[in-house]
Amino acid sequence: MTAIGFGTAAIGRPQYINLKSEQKTSVFKLTKFKLESIEVIQKAYDIGIRYFDTAPGYGIAEEMMSKWLSHQNDPDVEVATKWGYTYTADFNPDALIHEVKDHRLVKLNEQFANSKKLLPYLSTYQVHSATFETGILQNREVIHRLAAIKEEYNLRIGITTSGTNQNDVILAASEVIFDRKVLFDTFQVTYNLFDQQLQEIIPLFNTSGLRLIIKEAMANGRVFRNPNYPHYEKNYQICEELARKYKVGVDAIALRFVIDSIHPHTVLSGANQVSQLHQNMKALSFRLTSDEIDQLQRLKVNPIEYWNERKNLTWQ
Numbered sequence: 001m002t003a004i005g006f007g008t009a010a011i012g013r014p015q016y017i018n019l020k021s022e023q024k025t026s027v028f029k030l031t032k033f034k035l036e037s038i039e040v041i042q043k044a045y046d047i048g049i050r051y052f053d054t055a056p057g058y059g060i061a062e063e064m065m066s067k068w069l070s071h072q073n074d075p076d077v078e079v080a081t082k083w084g085y086t087y088t089a090d091f092n093p094d095a096l097i098h099e100v101k102d103h104r105l106v107k108l109n110e111q112f113a114n115s116k117k118l119l120p121y122l123s124t125y126q127v128h129s130a131t132f133e134t135g136i137l138q139n140r141e142v143i144h145r146l147a148a149i150k151e152e153y154n155l156r157i158g159i160t161t162s163g164t165n166q167n168d169v170i171l172a173a174s175e176v177i178f179d180r181k182v183l184f185d186t187f188q189v190t191y192n193l194f195d196q197q198l199q200e201i202i203p204l205f206n207t208s209g210l211r212l213i214i215k216e217a218m219a220n221g222r223v224f225r226n227p228n229y230p231h232y233e234k235n236y237q238i239c240e241e242l243a244r245k246y247k248v249g250v251d252a253i254a255l256r257f258v259i260d261s262i263h264p265h266t267v268l269s270g271a272n273q274v275s276q277l278h279q280n281m282k283a284l285s286f287r288l289t290s291d292e293i294d295q296l297q298r299l300k301v302n303p304i305e306y307w308n309e310r311k312n313l314t315w316q
């Protein structure tokens with residue numbers, strides 16, 4: 001059964017790459033932001049979420065997770081974090097560079113030393129945004145270190161990946177062997193109503209022990225009606241009709257599509273407020289029929305167009 005997990009990117013830094021449904025007008029206050037972040041994490045737990053995804057690249061998210069965990073005592077809580085991105089915007093909405101990528105061993109060691117504070121709840125340690133370009137999948141000293149971390153702390157080791165060639169990256173990662181054992185057992189990947197390329201390699205995840213975690217189920221907000229995207233009119237109509245039928249929002253239809261079409265281990269909710277989280281959780285209250293799944297599968301777009309459009313979204 002697929003679970004809904006909570007991704008902490010939107011509660012760790014005030015700006016992220018998304019189509020904003022509403023613009024914030026209030027002045028940013030870090031102390032208030034931290035309190036609100038902890039509140040959303042607590043509410044996520046209260047409504048039944050037990051899988052949390054975070055990263056040092058998400059501003060204060062990892063710090064807030066660890067603060068919240070220091071008051072918990074529930075062995076069912078699982079935290080996945082990542083290494084490879086450093087948050088550099090310092091909460092400045094006008095920052096030119098929001099995050100910096102670094103897949104060298106020195107960054108892995110630096111970030112793991114800090115992320116260890118999530119233990120014993122830390123279950124999964126992921127390469128943040130694995131690509132062929134950074135050479136991470138061939139970097140033997142990094143692979144060696146990840147294998148040592150896996151062994152010593154009994155963690156799952158994963159990659160997150162995006163883009164037109166995410167299937168190739170996943171296949172290449174699934175073949176990385178260290179000490180005659182497969183290293184990567186967790187794959188956090190984009191899949192949604194628009195980008196459905198992951199369907200082609202779903203049989204890979206039937207291998208026992210592998211976990212598939214889905215991110216970007218809302219296609220960075222593109223699943224919601226927006227006058228700037230008239231080419232999605234048909235998608236809006238179909239999703240809104242299903243939303244009326246099941247008495248939920250389009251967000252729940254988008255999440256349910258992920259669950260019913262590929263049955264991942266977890267689909268992440270990236271809600272930035274408690275009300276969104278409640279709406280997202282309604283995805284667990286119904287099931288799509290096979291005709292509806294077929295209908296939604298036909299809404300897929302060309303991955304090249306999808307990722308080109310994604311490249312033009314800004315931090316806001």
Ligand SMILES: NC(=O)c1ccc[n+]([C@@H]2O[C@H](COP(=O)([O-])OP(=O)(O)OC[C@H]3O[C@@H](n4cnc5c(N)ncnc54)[C@H](OP(=O)(O)O)[C@@H]3O)[C@@H](O)[C@H]2O)c1
Nearest residue numbers: 007008009020021053160215216217218251269270276279
């Ligand atoms: N590894 C990576 O590179 C990577 C990349 C992306 C995400 N992730 C992980 O995945 C998690 C989820 O992120 P995501 O992008 O996949 O999140 P998502 O759930 O696909 O989208 C979240 C956004 O959708 C909008 N939304 C959600 N529910 C809504 C509702 N009921 N009504 C209106 N708008 C609603 C909100 O945007 P607004 O309110 O701003 O309009 C919200 O911030 C992240 O937190 C992170 O943990 C990882």
